[in-house]
Amino acid sequence: MNAQDTIKETVTSNDVVLYMKGTKEMPQCGFSSRVAGVLNFMGVEFTDVNVLADDAIRQGIKDYSDWPTIPQLYVKGEFVGGSDIITEMTLSGELDKLFDDKGIGYSKEAAEKIREANG
Amino acid sequence: MTNRSEEIRSALTAAFAPRELEVINESDKHLGHAGHDGTGESHFRVRIADDAFAGMSRIARHRAVHDALGKELVAKIHALAIEVSG
Numbered sequence: 001m002n003a004q005d006t007i008k009e010t011v012t013s014n015d016v017v018l019y020m021k022g023t024k025e026m027p028q029c030g031f032s033s034r035v036a037g038v039l040n041f042m043g044v045e046f047t048d049v050n051v052l053a054d055d056a057i058r059q060g061i062k063d064y065s066d067w068p069t070i071p072q073l074y075v076k077g078e079f080v081g082g083s084d085i086i087t088e089m090t091l092s093g094e095l096d097k098l099f100d101d102k103g104i105g106y107s108k109e110a111a112e113k114i115r116e117a118n119g
Numbered sequence: 120m121t122n123r124s125e126e127i128r129s130a131l132t133a134a135f136a137p138r139e140l141e142v143i144n145e146s147d148k149h150l151g152h153a154g155h156d157g158t159g160e161s162h163f164r165v166r167i168a169d170d171a172f173a174g175m176s177r178i179a180r181h182r183a184v185h186d187a188l189g190k191e192l193v194a195k196i197h198a199l200a201i202e203v204s205g
Binding site for chain 1: 177178181182187190193194197199200201202
């Protein structure tokens with residue numbers, strides 16, 4: 001399977017996927033760490049793909065979304081954004097709404113705590 | 120030494136007519152990090168406000184900034200934080 005097919009299968013067969021540098025347990029970049037941290041804190045179950053482990057995926061994910069940077073968050077197969085966008089959406093409550101709309105489980109209380117701490 | 124901040128600034132002013140534009144070199148904040156390549160020109164933050172962004176989705180706004188910078192310049196920057204307002 002080529003990289004594009006692999007990516008398509010990954011993002012469509014898992015509800016929430018984060019392409020990141022490192023893993024959710026051990027992120028290797030501040031931007032990846034920030035997004036993984038938000039998802040972990042909100043109790044969202046997600047699949048992490050370490051792009052540093054596979055050069056074909058590292059380039060392939062940028063082509064797939066036509067987006068030049070990592071991390072990249074996908075929900076139900078749809079590209080949501082990178083770390084700036086996810087941060088903004090977390091603080092504005094748009095991320096909660098997206099998870100509500102897509103039927104993704106998360107802790108609303110934890111999301112509120114993030115907003116209180118960064119308000 | 121090239122001045123990447125100026126490259127970023129001129130690409131953005133060529134593509135947009137921003138009300139506000141700030142290009143901040145944050146490379147020094149990332150000393151010791153893997154992406155800090157020693158050039159002092161690896162990490163940037165762009166704050167841009169332009170009426171042209173009004174009504175665009177977040178993704179569309181970021182794409183417009185990426186497109187204005189061009190693939191080559193984006194590839195040269197290890198990390199680019201973007202804050203766009205309409």
